[in-house]
Amino acid sequence: xxxxxxxxxxxxxxxxxxxxxxxxxxxxATSPVPDLNKAIPAYDPKPFIPALxxxxxxxxxxxxxxxxxxxxxxxxxxxxxxxxxxxxxxxLDLIYTHLEKKPLREILLRTLPNAENLLPKDREPNMRVQNxxxxxQASDARQDDSLMLSIPLPKxxxxxxxxxxxxxxxxxxxKLPPLAAFAAFGLSPFEAMRRFKADHAPMGYGILGHTSxxxxxxxxxxILPARMNGDWDRGALGGMGDVAHFDVANYMIKLTxxxxxxxxxxxxxxxxxxxxxxxxxxxxxxxxxxxxxAFALQCSTRYQIVEAKAGRTRVRxxxxxxxxxSADTVLKATVRxxxxxxxxxxxxxxxxxxxxxxxxxxxxxxxxxxxxxTIAMAVTAGPSGNPMMDLMQQLMQQTKALEFVVAxxxxxxxxxxxxxxxxxxxxxxxxxxxxxxxxxxxxxxxxQDEAASQLYMQLVMPYQYHRMVDGKDGPVARxxxxxxxxxxxxxxxxxxxxxxxxALRKSIGYKTFLTRLKQYARKYAFRQAEPKDLLxxxxxxxxxxxxxLWKRWFEEAHADQDVxxxxxxxxxxxxxGLVKQIQGSMKGxxxxxxxxxxxxxxxxxxxxxxxxxxxxxxxxxxxxxxxxSP
Numbered sequence: 136x137x138x139x140x141x142x143x144x145x146x147x148x149x150x151x152x153x154x155x156x157x158x159x160x161x162x163x164a165t166s167p168v169p170d171l172n173k174a175i176p177a178y179d180p181k182p183f184i185p186a187l188x189x190x191x192x193x194x195x196x197x198x199x200x201x202x203x204x205x206x207x208x209x210x211x212x213x214x215x216x217x218x219x220x221x222x223x224x225x226x227l228d229l230i231y232t233h234l235e236k237k238p239l240r241e242i243l244l245r246t247l248p249n250a251e252n253l254l255p256k257d258r259e260p261n262m263r264v265q266n267x268x269x270x271x272q273a274s275d276a277r278q279d280d281s282l283m284l285s286i287p288l289p290k291x292x293x294x295x296x297x298x299x300x301x302x303x304x305x306x307x308x309x310k311l312p313p314l315a316a317f318a319a320f321g322l323s324p325f326e327a328m329r330r331f332k333a334d335h336a337p338m339g340y341g342i343l344g345h346t347s348x349x350x351x352x353x354x355x356x357x358i359l360p361a362r363m364n365g366d367w368d369r370g371a372l373g374g375m376g377d378v379a380h381f382d383v384a385n386y387m388i389k390l391t392x393x394x395x396x397x398x399x400x401x402x403x404x405x406x407x408x409x410x411x412x413x414x415x416x417x418x419x420x421x422x423x424x425x426x427x428x429a430f431a432l433q434c435s436t437r438y439q440i441v442e443a444k445a446g447r448t449r450v451r452x453x454x455x456x457x458x459x460x461s462a463d464t465v466l467k468a469t470v471r472x473x474x475x476x477x478x479x480x481x482x483x484x485x486x487x488x489x490x491x492x493x494x495x496x497x498x499x500x501x502x503x504x505x506x507x508x509t510i511a512m513a514v515t516a517g518p519s520g521n522p523m524m525d526l527m528q529q530l531m532q533q534t535k536a537l538e539f540v541v542a543x544x545x546x547x548x549x550x551x552x553x554x555x556x557x558x559x560x561x562x563x564x565x566x567x568x569x570x571x572x573x574x575x576x577x578x579x580x581x582x583q584d585e586a587a588s589q590l591y592m593q594l595v596m597p598y599q600y601h602r603m604v605d606g607k608d609g610p611v612a613r614x615x616x617x618x619x620x621x622x623x624x625x626x627x628x629x630x631x632x633x634x635x636x637x638a639l640r641k642s643i644g645y646k647t648f649l650t651r652l653k654q655y656a657r658k659y660a661f662r663q664a665e666p667k668d669l670l671x672x673x674x675x676x677x678x679x680x681x682x683x684l685w686k687r688w689f690e691e692a693h694a695d696q697d698v699x700x701x702x703x704x705x706x707x708x709x710x711x712g713l714v715k716q717i718q719g720s721m722k723g724x725x726x727x728x729x730x731x732x733x734x735x736x737x738x739x740x741x742x743x744x745x746x747x748x749x750x751x752x753x754x755x756x757x758x759x760x761x762x763x764s765p
Contacts, residue, residue: 175270175297178230180204183385183425186403190482199426199661206232207426208359208384215391216434221345223306225356231298235365238291242300243367244357247378249281253309253339261309264357267302282372284357306355309338311346315494316512340499351493352432353504354378361663370559373615375624377558379429379551383661386424390432394418397438399453399491401430401506424506426484426661428555431504433491441466445473448483453491458515461537465490465510468538472545475579476572479649480656484553498621500540503547514540539593542576543569549656555663563611563689564669567632570594594633595698601626608692612666635688637701642684643677651675
């Protein structure tokens with residue numbers, strides 16, 4: 136009775152919170168186990184409406200491209216997080232409505248916590264699933280591989296019919312290194328670059344993991360893969376980039392956590408219920424989400440919350456006390472970004488947006504989920520006393536790196552959450568467009584000069600550095616598994632691919648460019664887009680020229696010439712000179728370093744301290760002078 140009882144409590148709480156006294160699903164939850172041939176009733180869609188931006192909820196068919204909200208899959212999750220042990224127990228009730236003509240014979244669920252780069256040294260699975268039922272009866276399910284659970288249906292599902300799948304699961308949340316919570320990931324630039332040359336994302340960027348009392352819970356439960364050409368997406372995952380390729384669904388969640396825990400999430404929080412008092416007490420947190428491609432959680436007893444409004448959107452920022460100094464920057468940048476993109480691309484999809492600090496690894500500056508984003512503590516942390524970390528922090532502050540990360544992750548609420556695409560096969564579709572959208576954010580909120588500076592630092596420099604260390608130019612339009620390293624992936628997807636949009640804008644004009652992006656967002660809102668769909672929208676006018684540009688930038692290798700047309704060669708020469716100077720200093724033990732350029736005194740001082748530290752010179756002592764040559 137545990138699963139049915141929890142569903143009943145959850146729906147009663149949500150119905151009361153939403154203003155309705157009855158809920159069809161609550162009644163269904165207390166009824167006897169349904170017969171396999173008996174129809175599963177539709178659930179009540181009303182409680183989900185408050186989680187959507189009213190712009191979309193008012194005209195669902197024309198703006199969300201769906202007839203009824205209750206036709207979306209419904210995940211009912213009853214979760215308990217043990218923060219001391221780093222474990223979660225969960226029960227899932229999934230209602231799936233089949234909307235295709237071809238009969239459906241199985242339900243497929245991804246178990247992403249069992250990805251190879253997340254497993255512990257003993258290779259034991261992080262997630263275990265048991266007690267699988269279909270319409271209340273035990274299922275003959277099979278684990279096709281560590282990442283795919285196949286659940287056969289006793290009777291094929293025809294269009295308009297529903298099925299209820301229930302299961303229990305246990306999750307071991309991977310432990311992240313403590314340095315993930317410090318500036319620059321606790322790494323020297325050279326160690327960071329070494330890891331960037333790896334052909335996979337270390338620990339999955341940390342999107343599922345915990346350290347320093349903070350839990351990152353991305354893709355933490357069994358989840359339906361997207362539908363593709365009448366079948367489930369069965370494709371293997373790449374070792375880099377995002378794993379997201381999911382259709383939209385509704386969520387109702389009851390989460391049990393320690394009483395002092397703050398919870399950031401996708402969707403909205405509709406209530407809490409204390410389970411006692413005292414230090415060891417727990418509470419239930421009730422969450423709800425509508426039309427989400429995934430549901431993510433961030434949990435910590437250390438979080439502090441600041442909030443603001445971006446138009447009608449509620450924005451909350453969850454941060455640790457040590458990052459108080461950057462909290463205002465993050466909150467204001469989030470509000471500006473939501474307002475800026477809403478004007479440029481169309482309304483934000485949901486009624487709220489949570490932003491949370493997170494201990495990420497592998498060079499990730501942040502991570503996007505529908506209705507929630509995370510910002511790496513590596514870019515929000517304050518002074519640490521470590522010269523190299525403080526130098527990196529100062530440089531990030533001077534170049535507005537933190538604000539760029541915020542603008543990028545908020546941009547994904549349009550190019551990932553609103554407009555879906557396959558992050559495994561076509562990572563350029565959301566990442567390249569989002570990175571250029573971030574440049575446009577700086578243009579709208581600062582100046583064209585600042586936007587040009589961000590274009591160079593965030594888009595051009597990754598590509599140029601990749602080429603300087605003997606990396607090859609190549610197609611952008613390829614699967615994440617086809618890139619040889621993190622460095623190549625970053626250079627081509629976030630750099631070259633994003634610069635395409637700058638070239639396109641110059642070719643067709645800014646007004647037409649913005650019109651096309653608005654049309655793209657409107658046409659594929661809450662749907663999945665393929666590369667041909669994006670190209671067809673962009674090529675509505677000046678089609679021949681646009682298709683030629685697309686092929687040149689995304690499918691061929693001309694970036695050396697094309698990037699040089701956008702950024703003067705002098706910039707490239709300056710970068711080459713700086714890298715050679717650093718490389719020369721490394722050979723000489725850093726004793727002969729002379730830093731040149733437009734740097735303020737504070738940065739110069741931190742840079743010298745960092746050099747002295749790497750040279751083994753104690754703080755406060757001058758660097759040793761080189762001995763004269765005989």
